[in-house]
Amino acid sequence: MNKIHGLALGAVATALLISLTACSGMSQQDKSTAVGAGIGAVGGSVLTGGSAAGAIGGAVVGGVIGHEIKK
Incomplete structure (x- = not known):
């Protein structure tokens, strides 16, 4: 179980780093x-x-507000 937990944690950390570069x-x-x-x-x-x-x-509402604030 600890091995699976460690692999999942590594996968989440990798996904987070990749998403930050986007x-x-x-x-x-x-x-x-x-x-x-x-x-x-x-x-x-x-x-x-x-x-x-x-x-x-x-x-939707938050996206519209965020978009309009930086116009």
Whole structure:
């Protein structure tokens, strides 16, 4: 079980490092849109008790707000 846990942890760490490089070519407005969508998704999920529809709605609203802030 510890070997599987270690492999999973390594895979998550690798995925995190790869995903961090994906933001290097983004403009500041694109980054703000992505951050807004992430925060909105978490907020929408929390406010609706874990509903997928709430997370999607929050992501949309957060993305639009993040996009408009950096115009």
